[in-house]
Amino acid sequence: MKQSNSLQNSEQENKSREEFPGRFKSVLKNEDYNSSFNRVETWLRNKSVQKKNTKNERNLVKMKNYFFSHKIRFAYAVIFLALVVAACNMPVTTHENVGNMITWSVDKNNSDAINKIEKLPWLKTADQVNKNGNTNNGNEGIVYTVIFQKSTEEEIASFRNDLENIGVSSLKIIPFNNDVKRPLYSAALNDFFSININAAGMSDEELQTEVQRQLKEEGVEMNIQFKTDASGKRNISIVNLKGNKSNTPKSYEINIDDKNGQEKIKLMQKNANPDLFKGKTDREIKDYVKEKNPELNLKDNDIKITHENGCVRVDVERKNVKK
Amino acid sequence: MCRNTNKFLELLKPEYNDAVNYCRALCAGWSPDEAEDVLQQALLSGLEGFASLNNTEKFRSWFFKIITRTFYSSVRRHFWKKFIPMDKIQSDIPEIYPRSELNEERLTIGSALSRLSSKERAAVLLFEIAGFSIEEIRQMQNEKSTSAVKSRLSRARKKLRRYIEEPENVNTAGSKIKHSKIPFEGSEYSGGDIKNETIKLAAELRTRK
Numbered sequence: 001m002k003q004s005n006s007l008q009n010s011e012q013e014n015k016s017r018e019e020f021p022g023r024f025k026s027v028l029k030n031e032d033y034n035s036s037f038n039r040v041e042t043w044l045r046n047k048s049v050q051k052k053n054t055k056n057e058r059n060l061v062k063m064k065n066y067f068f069s070h071k072i073r074f075a076y077a078v079i080f081l082a083l084v085v086a087a088c089n090m091p092v093t094t095h096e097n098v099g100n101m102i103t104w105s106v107d108k109n110n111s112d113a114i115n116k117i118e119k120l121p122w123l124k125t126a127d128q129v130n131k132n133g134n135t136n137n138g139n140e141g142i143v144y145t146v147i148f149q150k151s152t153e154e155e156i157a158s159f160r161n162d163l164e165n166i167g168v169s170s171l172k173i174i175p176f177n178n179d180v181k182r183p184l185y186s187a188a189l190n191d192f193f194s195i196n197i198n199a200a201g202m203s204d205e206e207l208q209t210e211v212q213r214q215l216k217e218e219g220v221e222m223n224i225q226f227k228t229d230a231s232g233k234r235n236i237s238i239v240n241l242k243g244n245k246s247n248t249p250k251s252y253e254i255n256i257d258d259k260n261g262q263e264k265i266k267l268m269q270k271n272a273n274p275d276l277f278k279g280k281t282d283r284e285i286k287d288y289v290k291e292k293n294p295e296l297n298l299k300d301n302d303i304k305i306t307h308e309n310g311c312v313r314v315d316v317e318r319k320n321v322k323k
Numbered sequence: 324m325c326r327n328t329n330k331f332l333e334l335l336k337p338e339y340n341d342a343v344n345y346c347r348a349l350c351a352g353w354s355p356d357e358a359e360d361v362l363q364q365a366l367l368s369g370l371e372g373f374a375s376l377n378n379t380e381k382f383r384s385w386f387f388k389i390i391t392r393t394f395y396s397s398v399r400r401h402f403w404k405k406f407i408p409m410d411k412i413q414s415d416i417p418e419i420y421p422r423s424e425l426n427e428e429r430l431t432i433g434s435a436l437s438r439l440s441s442k443e444r445a446a447v448l449l450f451e452i453a454g455f456s457i458e459e460i461r462q463m464q465n466e467k468s469t470s471a472v473k474s475r476l477s478r479a480r481k482k483l484r485r486y487i488e489e490p491e492n493v494n495t496a497g498s499k500i501k502h503s504k505i506p507f508e509g510s511e512y513s514g515g516d517i518k519n520e521t522i523k524l525a526a527e528l529r530t531r532k
Contacts (some may be wrong), residue, residue, distance in 0.1 A: 024428070024432045024487070025452065025517075026452055027428050027429050027432060028344060028348045028429075028432065028448070028451075028452050029344055030344075031344055031347070032340065033340050033343040033419060033420075034339065034340050035345065036343070036417065036418075036419045037336060037339050037340075039419075040366070040416065040417060040419065041332050042417075042508070043415070043416055044328065044331075044366060044370060045419055046334065047326060047370070051371075094370060100470070116514050170468070191392035195363040292496060
């Protein structure tokens with residue numbers, strides 16, 4: 001006959017109790033302190049009466065006494081805090097990449113290369129493009145000088161590849177670095193970006209434009225859409241997130257105050273290992289994403305995997321509805 | 324308040340001896356003064372919070388839980404005292420624990436207990452000495468599952484057995500100094516532990532002879 005769980009547990013407990021040396025148990029347990037009970041009883045009664053009498057002492061007086069009796073320790077605490085504040089405000093110099101300049105030259109007679117260069121799609125997005133004639137050892141050429149602000153290392157590397165494939169000469173990439181002095185706490189927070197929007201009275205389109213404008217100012221390409229359904233709930237969906245253009249990963253926080261409450265969107269960008277999903281099946285990738293984000297309680301349908309030119313793109317889509 | 328005090332003392336009386344024994348064993352390696360400080364704090368907290376105890380049948384487990392938590396606070400107090408100004412415990416409880424503990428066996432087990440972590444020590448004593456079930460200990464130690472308590476108990480027992488069976492490891496002077504607790508700041512160090520150590524050393528020398 002099967003024993004009940006509680007009976008089994010109790011037997012287990014009894015067995016493990018026996019494992020403890022009995023003589024030590026008696027040593028610890030059998031000391032008789034009962035004779036002291038009367039003294040403790042009297043003491044407790046006195047304490048009880050004392051407590052009743054001192055209960056009405058004002059908290060302010062207590063605090064005052066407390067501060068005055070620990071003057072030196074409080075002084076240390078204040079000095080310590082002052083040092084921490086001073087350290088946080090200490091200006092530190094950080095190097096920031098504010099842009100890149102790419103220069104190259106091409107033979108003036110090489111019309112094929114010039115055509116290819118002119119057709120490069122990224123050339124149109126450059127902040128500044130200069131073309132100058134140049135003569136080198138009797139050869140006439142064109143020197144291109146292109147400036148990009150807020151461009152990532154990856155983008156610059158891909159531009160370089162394009163130009164090398166065309167066969168340009170004297171290709172140079174000059175990064176513009178700027179030394180910025182800012183307090184330590186500000187430097188630490190530099191990688192954190194937060195936008196706050198009061199969406200009360202704003203239409204979906206206005207809100208969408210405002211969010212995207214602020215995001216764009218920070219160099220974030222994010223297609224965020226708002227749609228209000230028949231019941232008045234505003235649905236938020238992030239359609240496309242390409243990340244920021246700076247070289248360092250950033251975290252974003254978007255706080256939207258609506259008439260129905262507040263929505264907080266937190267996004268975190270991390271440097272990913274490009275070989276992370278190499279050779280993995282979609283099933284394995286989905287399992288990995290779910291395992292890494294247990295708090296999101298993701299389902300298979302929430303994770304979309306697309307394969308583009310040998311690259312794996314993982315999108316997590318969750319409809320976050322807030323009334 | 325007065326009615327509460329009477330009721331509290333009435334319920335305390337049958338549990339008093341076990342509670343005092345438990346507190347002393349919990350504060351193994353500490354001086355009697357320090358153990359009395361913990362007991363004093365626990366008694367006062369118990370008296371103060373007695374009104375919140377709805378079911379007086381659970382007085383025993385409730386009071387042992389208070390002792391255990393007071394002990395944890397005392398352990399933490401040592402650490403925080405270095406950084407934050409804290410009020411000294413005004414020790415005015417009557418003397419309960421004897422200042423000279425001559426029992427060698429008690430010293431051995433006390434020394435072994437003092438080498439356990441505070442949670443392990445509490446778990447093993449609540450189970451072995453106070454006789455609480457694993458489920459009750461789980462509640463007292465705020466654990467999510469009984470398996471955590473079971474493994475803690477098993478670990479503590481193994482350690483205890485090792486420390487008791489190999490007293491030479493425990494009794495080496497360096498080791499003892501390393502593991503013994505530093506008395507509370509401000510408490511009058513009675514010298515009880517030094518005396519105990521001397522007695523223990525003398526006993527060890529006798530066995531070697």
